[in-house]
Amino acid sequence: MPTTPIKETLYRFCQNFIEERISRIQKNIQGIQIAFTSETKSSAGDKHETGRAMLQLEREKSGQQLAEAEKTEQILFKVPSKTNTSVIGLGSLVKTSKANYYLAISAGECKSDGQSVFCISSGTPIGQLLMGKTIGDSVMFNGTAIEILDIM
Numbered sequence: 001m002p003t004t005p006i007k008e009t010l011y012r013f014c015q016n017f018i019e020e021r022i023s024r025i026q027k028n029i030q031g032i033q034i035a036f037t038s039e040t041k042s043s044a045g046d047k048h049e050t051g052r053a054m055l056q057l058e059r060e061k062s063g064q065q066l067a068e069a070e071k072t073e074q075i076l077f078k079v080p081s082k083t084n085t086s087v088i089g090l091g092s093l094v095k096t097s098k099a100n101y102y103l104a105i106s107a108g109e110c111k112s113d114g115q116s117v118f119c120i121s122s123g124t125p126i127g128q129l130l131m132g133k134t135i136g137d138s139v140m141f142n143g144t145a146i147e148i149l150d151i152m
Helices: 003-043 046-077 125-130
Strands: 093-096 098-102 108-112 115-121 138-140 144-152
Touching: 003 046, 003 098, 003 108, 003 115, 093 138, 098 125, 115 125, 125 138
Parallel strands: 098 115
Antiparallel strands: 093 098, 093 144, 108 115, 138 144
Protein backbone atom coordinates (compact mmCIF):
# COMPACT_ATOMS: atom_id res chain seq x y z
CA MET A 1 0.00 0.00 0.00
CA PRO A 2 1.58 3.34 -1.03
CA THR A 3 1.95 6.29 1.32
CA THR A 4 -0.89 8.78 0.96
CA PRO A 5 0.06 12.36 0.01
CA ILE A 6 -1.42 13.70 3.27
CA LYS A 7 0.73 11.31 5.31
CA GLU A 8 3.82 12.42 3.36
CA THR A 9 2.91 16.04 4.15
CA LEU A 10 2.42 15.20 7.83
CA TYR A 11 5.73 13.34 8.02
CA ARG A 12 7.55 16.30 6.42
CA PHE A 13 5.78 18.65 8.87
CA CYS A 14 7.10 16.57 11.79
CA GLN A 15 10.54 16.36 10.20
CA ASN A 16 10.74 20.14 9.74
CA PHE A 17 9.50 20.68 13.31
CA ILE A 18 12.22 18.53 14.86
CA GLU A 19 15.00 19.80 12.53
CA GLU A 20 14.15 23.42 13.43
CA ARG A 21 14.09 22.55 17.13
CA ILE A 22 17.50 20.86 16.96
CA SER A 23 18.93 23.77 14.97
CA ARG A 24 17.58 26.30 17.50
CA ILE A 25 19.09 24.38 20.43
CA GLN A 26 22.45 24.03 18.67
CA LYS A 27 22.55 27.80 17.99
CA ASN A 28 21.75 28.40 21.65
CA ILE A 29 24.60 26.11 22.71
CA GLN A 30 26.99 27.94 20.35
CA GLY A 31 25.90 31.28 21.83
CA ILE A 32 26.47 29.97 25.35
CA GLN A 33 29.91 28.66 24.33
CA ILE A 34 30.86 32.08 22.91
CA ALA A 35 29.61 33.81 26.06
CA PHE A 36 31.50 31.27 28.20
CA THR A 37 34.72 31.96 26.29
CA SER A 38 34.34 35.75 26.60
CA GLU A 39 33.46 35.35 30.31
CA THR A 40 36.78 33.52 30.75
CA LYS A 41 38.63 36.56 29.38
CA SER A 42 36.88 39.05 31.68
CA SER A 43 37.99 40.17 35.11
CA ALA A 44 38.31 37.74 38.01
CA GLY A 45 36.23 37.76 41.16
CA ASP A 46 32.89 36.59 42.53
CA LYS A 47 30.90 38.18 39.70
CA HIS A 48 33.09 36.34 37.18
CA GLU A 49 32.62 32.97 38.92
CA THR A 50 28.84 33.46 39.19
CA GLY A 51 28.63 34.29 35.50
CA ARG A 52 30.62 31.19 34.56
CA ALA A 53 28.47 28.99 36.80
CA MET A 54 25.27 30.35 35.26
CA LEU A 55 26.60 29.75 31.75
CA GLN A 56 27.64 26.21 32.71
CA LEU A 57 24.09 25.50 33.97
CA GLU A 58 22.61 26.91 30.75
CA ARG A 59 24.97 24.78 28.68
CA GLU A 60 23.96 21.63 30.60
CA LYS A 61 20.26 22.44 30.24
CA SER A 62 20.64 23.02 26.50
CA GLY A 63 22.60 19.78 26.20
CA GLN A 64 19.73 17.89 27.83
CA GLN A 65 17.23 19.57 25.48
CA LEU A 66 19.38 18.60 22.50
CA ALA A 67 19.58 14.97 23.65
CA GLU A 68 15.79 14.90 24.10
CA ALA A 69 15.23 16.43 20.63
CA GLU A 70 17.62 13.93 19.04
CA LYS A 71 15.76 11.08 20.78
CA THR A 72 12.50 12.43 19.32
CA GLU A 73 14.15 12.57 15.89
CA GLN A 74 15.11 8.88 16.24
CA ILE A 75 11.47 8.03 17.01
CA LEU A 76 10.40 9.90 13.87
CA PHE A 77 12.88 7.87 11.78
CA LYS A 78 11.08 4.72 13.01
CA VAL A 79 7.64 5.91 11.82
CA PRO A 80 6.66 3.54 9.01
CA SER A 81 5.49 5.08 5.75
CA LYS A 82 3.22 2.08 5.19
CA THR A 83 0.94 1.04 8.02
CA ASN A 84 -1.70 -1.58 8.67
CA THR A 85 -4.88 0.44 8.19
CA SER A 86 -7.07 -1.80 10.33
CA VAL A 87 -5.28 -1.16 13.65
CA ILE A 88 -3.95 2.17 14.95
CA GLY A 89 -0.18 2.25 15.44
CA LEU A 90 2.85 4.45 14.86
CA GLY A 91 2.42 6.18 11.48
CA SER A 92 -1.39 5.96 11.48
CA LEU A 93 -3.53 8.88 10.39
CA VAL A 94 -6.68 8.63 12.51
CA LYS A 95 -9.94 10.44 11.81
CA THR A 96 -12.16 10.68 14.87
CA SER A 97 -15.45 12.33 15.77
CA LYS A 98 -13.45 15.10 17.52
CA ALA A 99 -10.24 15.65 15.54
CA ASN A 100 -7.71 14.07 13.19
CA TYR A 101 -4.47 12.65 14.58
CA TYR A 102 -1.18 11.53 13.05
CA LEU A 103 0.72 9.23 15.42
CA ALA A 104 4.41 10.05 15.09
CA ILE A 105 5.91 12.76 17.34
CA SER A 106 4.34 15.66 19.20
CA ALA A 107 4.75 18.47 16.68
CA GLY A 108 1.49 20.38 17.00
CA GLU A 109 -1.21 21.12 14.49
CA CYS A 110 -0.60 20.75 10.76
CA LYS A 111 -3.04 22.48 8.43
CA SER A 112 -2.92 21.26 4.84
CA ASP A 113 -5.48 21.36 2.03
CA GLY A 114 -8.17 22.65 4.39
CA GLN A 115 -7.59 19.78 6.81
CA SER A 116 -6.36 20.13 10.36
CA VAL A 117 -4.37 17.23 11.80
CA PHE A 118 -2.70 17.05 15.20
CA CYS A 119 0.70 15.39 15.08
CA ILE A 120 1.00 13.51 18.38
CA SER A 121 3.27 11.01 20.04
CA SER A 122 2.00 7.58 20.96
CA GLY A 123 3.07 8.48 24.50
CA THR A 124 0.56 11.33 24.86
CA PRO A 125 -2.65 10.61 26.78
CA ILE A 126 -4.81 10.60 23.61
CA GLY A 127 -2.11 8.67 21.71
CA GLN A 128 -2.09 5.95 24.36
CA LEU A 129 -5.87 5.66 24.17
CA LEU A 130 -5.88 5.37 20.37
CA MET A 131 -3.06 2.80 20.01
CA GLY A 132 -4.35 -0.64 19.03
CA LYS A 133 -7.91 0.55 18.37
CA THR A 134 -9.85 -0.07 15.14
CA ILE A 135 -12.53 1.71 13.11
CA GLY A 136 -15.77 1.89 15.08
CA ASP A 137 -14.06 1.75 18.49
CA SER A 138 -14.62 4.57 20.97
CA VAL A 139 -12.35 5.99 23.65
CA MET A 140 -13.12 8.29 26.57
CA PHE A 141 -10.91 11.36 26.77
CA ASN A 142 -11.53 14.16 29.29
CA GLY A 143 -15.06 12.89 29.84
CA THR A 144 -15.88 12.92 26.12
CA ALA A 145 -16.53 9.84 23.98
CA ILE A 146 -14.46 9.93 20.80
CA GLU A 147 -15.35 7.55 17.98
CA ILE A 148 -12.73 6.31 15.52
CA LEU A 149 -14.14 6.94 12.04
CA ASP A 150 -11.21 6.05 9.76
CA ILE A 151 -7.60 4.90 9.84
CA MET A 152 -5.11 5.52 7.03
